[in-house]
Amino acid sequence: MKKQIAPSILSADFAKLGEEILAVEKAGADLIHIDIMDGHFVPNLTMGPPLVQSIRKITKLPLDCHLMIENPEKFIGAFKDAGADWISVHIETCNLAQVLPAIKKLGCKAGAVINPPTPLEKILPFCRLADFILVMTVNPGFGGQSTVDGTLEKIAALKKFLVAKNLNIPIEVDGGVKTENIAEFAKAGADIFVSGSGIFHTKDYAKTIQQIKTII
Numbered sequence: 001m002k003k004q005i006a007p008s009i010l011s012a013d014f015a016k017l018g019e020e021i022l023a024v025e026k027a028g029a030d031l032i033h034i035d036i037m038d039g040h041f042v043p044n045l046t047m048g049p050p051l052v053q054s055i056r057k058i059t060k061l062p063l064d065c066h067l068m069i070e071n072p073e074k075f076i077g078a079f080k081d082a083g084a085d086w087i088s089v090h091i092e093t094c095n096l097a098q099v100l101p102a103i104k105k106l107g108c109k110a111g112a113v114i115n116p117p118t119p120l121e122k123i124l125p126f127c128r129l130a131d132f133i134l135v136m137t138v139n140p141g142f143g144g145q146s147t148v149d150g151t152l153e154k155i156a157a158l159k160k161f162l163v164a165k166n167l168n169i170p171i172e173v174d175g176g177v178k179t180e181n182i183a184e185f186a187k188a189g190a191d192i193f194v195s196g197s198g199i200f201h202t203k204d205y206a207k208t209i210q211q212i213k214t215i216i
């Protein structure tokens with residue numbers, strides 16, 4: 001499966017967001033990861049459809065919108081209209097059996113997300129409905145956190161399940177992923193690597209992304 005790098009703009013300098021996005025695109029990013037937070041499901045507020053619409057105008061890279069919001073089904077249409085290509089929703093916020101097919105019906109790739117405290121078994125029945133599975137490696141809400149213990153084992157167990165069921169579905173990892181630990185996530189079975197501070201808080205994005213690509 002193709003390994004992909006998704007810089008999370010949560011750690012970009014918002015005062016020059018356009019330049020930051022173009023810089024990571026030029027540096028070899030495969031996707032742009034956009035963290036949508038509502039202040040209810042997670043204790044932080046970030047961006048909404050108008051921002052996605054503006055970003056859509058400046059990059060051709062797929063926009064990977066990670067919805068950390070309650071009632072995500074009410075907003076998937078607005079994100080699609082704004083230009084989202086990938087939309088992921090948390091098992092903790094909705095009925096995946098309904099929302100994943102609804103995202104696909106809009107023409108977007110549908111992702112199922114699981115938080116660190118939620119047991120892996122909860123998401124397994126919905127895997128075949130998803131285009132990708134996002135395993136959170138921190139409790140969502142903020143960039144720059146350290147990974148939670150036990151997430152490597154969770155990724156490995158999910159990979160084992162997908163292989164056993166013959167499901168060719170990529171695993172995305174998000175939270176605390178950086179050059180120092182990315183090899184472990186790759187070894188555990190991750191295919192898509194979200195990194196916010198691990199890219200945007202380094203001086204040379206091209207060098208960092210190149211390093212990540214060499215490691216994974």
Ligand code: DX5
Nearest residue numbers: 008140141143144176196197
């Ligand atoms: C966390 C977000 C992440 C975050 C990752 O709630 O979902 O996408 O931006 O940031 P880093 O890579 O700094 O942990």
Ligand code: ZN
Nearest residue numbers: 035066174194
């Ligand atoms: Zn995210």
